Amino acid sequence: MKEQDQVQELTFENLMARLEEYVSELEKGGLSLDKAAEIYETGMMIAKEAGEKLEQAELRISKIQSEDG
Amino acid sequence: MPPISVTQAIAYISSLLNEDPVLSDVCVSGEVSRSTQSASGHVYFSLKDQNAAMDCVMFRGGVGDDHLVVGSSVLAFGRFSIYAQRGSLQLIADVVQPAGVGDLQEKLEELKKSLESEGLFEVSRKRQLPIYPMKIGVVTSEEGSVWHDIKQTVLHRYPNVELVLSPTNVQGPTASSSIARAIGRLDVRSDIDVIILARGGGSPEDLWSFNEESVARAIFASGHPVITGIGHETDWTISDMVADFRASTPTAAAVAAVPDITEISVRIQSYQGLLIRLANSLVNDAHKDFDYVRTRLESALPGFAQMKLRIDELANQLGRSMRVDLNFSTEKVKMLTDKLFSLGPAQTMSRGYSIVQNTNDGVLVRELGDVEPGNNVTITVSDGTLEATVGDKHAN
Numbered sequence: 344m345k346e347q348d349q350v351q352e353l354t355f356e357n358l359m360a361r362l363e364e365y366v367s368e369l370e371k372g373g374l375s376l377d378k379a380a381e382i383y384e385t386g387m388m389i390a391k392e393a394g395e396k397l398e399q400a401e402l403r404i405s406k407i408q409s410e411d412g
Numbered sequence: 413m414p415p416i417s418v419t420q421a422i423a424y425i426s427s428l429l430n431e432d433p434v435l436s437d438v439c440v441s442g443e444v445s446r447s448t449q450s451a452s453g454h455v456y457f458s459l460k461d462q463n464a465a466m467d468c469v470m471f472r473g474g475v476g477d478d479h480l481v482v483g484s485s486v487l488a489f490g491r492f493s494i495y496a497q498r499g500s501l502q503l504i505a506d507v508v509q510p511a512g513v514g515d516l517q518e519k520l521e522e523l524k525k526s527l528e529s530e531g532l533f534e535v536s537r538k539r540q541l542p543i544y545p546m547k548i549g550v551v552t553s554e555e556g557s558v559w560h561d562i563k564q565t566v567l568h569r570y571p572n573v574e575l576v577l578s579p580t581n582v583q584g585p586t587a588s589s590s591i592a593r594a595i596g597r598l599d600v601r602s603d604i605d606v607i608i609l610a611r612g613g614g615s616p617e618d619l620w621s622f623n624e625e626s627v628a629r630a631i632f633a634s635g636h637p638v639i640t641g642i643g644h645e646t647d648w649t650i651s652d653m654v655a656d657f658r659a660s661t662p663t664a665a666a667v668a669a670v671p672d673i674t675e676i677s678v679r680i681q682s683y684q685g686l687l688i689r690l691a692n693s694l695v696n697d698a699h700k701d702f703d704y705v706r707t708r709l710e711s712a713l714p715g716f717a718q719m720k721l722r723i724d725e726l727a728n729q730l731g732r733s734m735r736v737d738l739n740f741s742t743e744k745v746k747m748l749t750d751k752l753f754s755l756g757p758a759q760t761m762s763r764g765y766s767i768v769q770n771t772n773d774g775v776l777v778r779e780l781g782d783v784e785p786g787n788n789v790t791i792t793v794s795d796g797t798l799e800a801t802v803g804d805k806h807a808n
Contacts (some may be wrong), residue, residue, distance in 0.1 A: 349415070354546065355546070366683050369686070370686075382687075384684070386687045390684045394677065394681075401571055402567045402571035402574075405576050406577040407576060407578045407594075407597050407598070409594065410769075
């Protein structure tokens with residue numbers, strides 16, 4: 344699913360921002376059932392992706408070489 | 413002039429010393445020429461310069477007695493007093509510090525003032541820390557517990573990052589330029605989101621490189637926000653003042669740099685719950701709207717539902733009745749025909765009644781006014797007709 348790929352490419356920060364956007368849109372109300380269904384679906388997908396990213400996260404360490412002497 | 417006693421003389425001089433604002437609270441700089449510690453813990457020493465010398469004592473509990481090393485230049489803070497027993501002058505020192513530190517303090521204050529006037533400490537220029545950093549630069553010594561503590565803190569709090577170590581020494585005369593360069597190496601990378609500048613606890617001398625101008629300017633010039641975690645809770649260096657965020661320790665700096673993964677996890681779950689609840693309530697609202705419309709429709713067409721039911725009922729009944737009635741119909745028709753026949757003129761006439769008509773126009777004679785005497789009438793009886801002429805009329 345194309346949308347699924349798009350979601351996976353988002354940074355964690357983007358995922359959280361989108362998720363919060365969707366929640367507040369639904370909270371505002373006044374949406375058609377179609378739009379609400381769309382937001383619900385995409386929102387849940389994003390939440391799942393964010394949760395997975397967190398679960399699979401592993402601390403990475405790297406080092407910049409300092410000059411000698 | 414009246415004589416005074418030795419005691420009185422000493423007492424008088426003593427009071428002069430105590431009341432004199434300079435001599436009762438003084439800072440003397442000189443070189444330590446002698447230093448001995450008594451069994452009681454007091455240190456007896458002498459300070460000298462080219463032209464003069466004096467005896468001093470630091471009682472047990474004074475600060476900085478480890479600086480009372482023969483040959484070192486010191487600043488002694490205290491008051492002058494007369495040792496009554498011998499009438500000797502001495503400086504009672506409460507605090508002794510190396511002479512160099514005094515200079516350093518002065519230089520530090522000057523540097524603070526000049527950097528502040530340039531705006532390096534300006535609160536408004538301090539940048540927001542990223543909420544979800546992906547790469548964190550760490551400027552600290554590779555050896556020692558600080559780097560280890562930072563790694564551990566981040567590992568447990570929010571492992572969804574990469575820590576990029578830019579190693580440096582954090583103490584000694586070359587440290588300040590090394591620190592500045594280490595910050596610079598992170599600066600050229602565009603993928604770094606925030607920098608932690610950290611050093612463990614130590615004496616003011618140990619932390620001194622973080623008071624240097626080169627480090628302050630490197631922090632100020634950094635394109636990425638800098639979090640400092642230097643020394644212990646109460647240590648404030650110039651680096652702390654320039655930083656975008658000052659944490660009290662290296663571990664606190666790591667905590668400030670990343671969010672709490674547990675808290676985020678909970679938040680994601682609560683968002684999911686919200687999405688479900690909100691979507692459900694929208695669907696429920698839609699249902700309610702639909703029911704409302706249907707109710708209004710029903711009330712606009714009263715008995716609409718019942719009508720429909722009734723129609724269905726009747727249709728069924730009709731179906732049933734049709735089958736049954738077909739059987740009765742022949743019987744009924746015969747019965748009705750009989751009844752009709754019995755009510756018809758033929759049966760009536762056989763009972764004795766007759767029909768009278770005007771012969772000329774066939775109009776029925778119902779009443780006296782319909783004919784005149786002499787009119788011809790035709791009388792129909794059960795088996796035929798009679799021609800007659802009207803005689804006299806008699807009303808009832």
